[in-house]
Amino acid sequence: MGKVVLVTGAARQLGGRFVRRIQRDPEVDRVVAVDAVQPEHHLGGADFVRADIRQPTIARLLAEYSVDTVVHMDVTGTPLGSGSRTSVKETNVIGTMQLLGACQKSPSVKRLVVKSSTNVYGSAPRDPAVFTETTSPKSLPSGGFAKDTVEVEGYVRGFARRRPDVAVCVLRFANILGPSADSPLAAYFSLPVLPTVFGYDPRLQFVHEDDVIDVLRIASHEPERGTLNSGTFNIAGDGVLLLSQCARRLGRPTVPLLLPAVSWVGTAVRTLGMTDFSPEQLRLLTHGRVVATNQMRETLGFRPKYTTAETFADFARSRGPGLLPPETLAGAVDRIAGLSLLGGGHPPTQSAN
Secondary structure (H helix, E strand, O other): EEEEEOOOOOOHHHHHHHHHHHHHOOEEEEEEEOOOOOOOOOOOOOOOEEOOOOOOHHHHHHHHHHEHHHHHOOOOOOOOOOHHHHHHHHHHHHHHHHHHHHHHOOOOOOOOEEEEEEEHOOOOOOOOEEOOOOOOOOOOOHHHHHHHEEEEEHHHHHHHHHOOOOOEEEEEEEEEEEEOOOOOOHHHHHHOOOOOOOOOOEOOOEHHHHHHHHHHHHHHHHOOOOOOOOEEEEEOOOOOOOOHHHHHOOOOEEEEEEEHHHHHHHHHHHHHHOOOOHHHHHHHHHHOOOOOOOHHOOOOOOOOOHHHHHHHHHHHHOOOOOOHHHHHHHHHHHHHHHHHHHHHHOOOOOOOO
């Protein structure tokens, strides 16, 4: 008999894509898709069960379907439909507690995969240049989705201690982007003009939504020879981009503002419903965040198809041209450089001092 995989968060685009993809694997016999709302997308041949993971019903589902693999994708920073931030936090934290409690009592569960985020590291001025999976953050996130992920991972570690027979894999994803990306950062990059923090140009990393599906599949199966898919792994595309580079590639002008003004603008934008410009996102757009992916490659055996730059390029194509088309902006920069050469005769050089 093949594997029986239960996937939470199936009503979201990413969850729905994973449900459709995992059921094509020959070793998977059945997929049970769970969410509190009816999905608007097709789930293939999966069994959809409308259930709230915050309720004890989830334990009955694990027993009824003899689930052996649980993929917990219902850890997110954005509400679905008309949901509120409070409902999101309850699903992230209380829902995870209920799910882990049900898994602990289920003798059939042998593998648990949890979708987490590099938000657990926070963003602070004295952060290290690169976070590894064992790096302790300088300051723990104080609220929002980042704090939710910290709490979720704490509960997962407790579950792993109580059920050492269950293979547990926690995937800390960098900012997920792609043509169908639905996140606060994707909404921010979709603004016609990007407010930035004066004096800061943070380094950012991205992971493509296609790579997210691929690495979740690797974590859901038995490890291939020479790899290990139990533990905690940073998942991100190679390379980094500065926020200024992102803006240029989108063709969107930036408006550098002093930090208090950016906070005020963020509140206004959030009130208008254009994007969730939360304090944690503001910290990211101030200090940035970069993670090491050595364990992803050497231990997990996963190599993303998309680099950070390629991920952002695919996202940018899906958003259409901005107010400042990149080719026009590049031409303007070249013309300015040419004028400086005409004026001085030589490009500026750095003195020996």
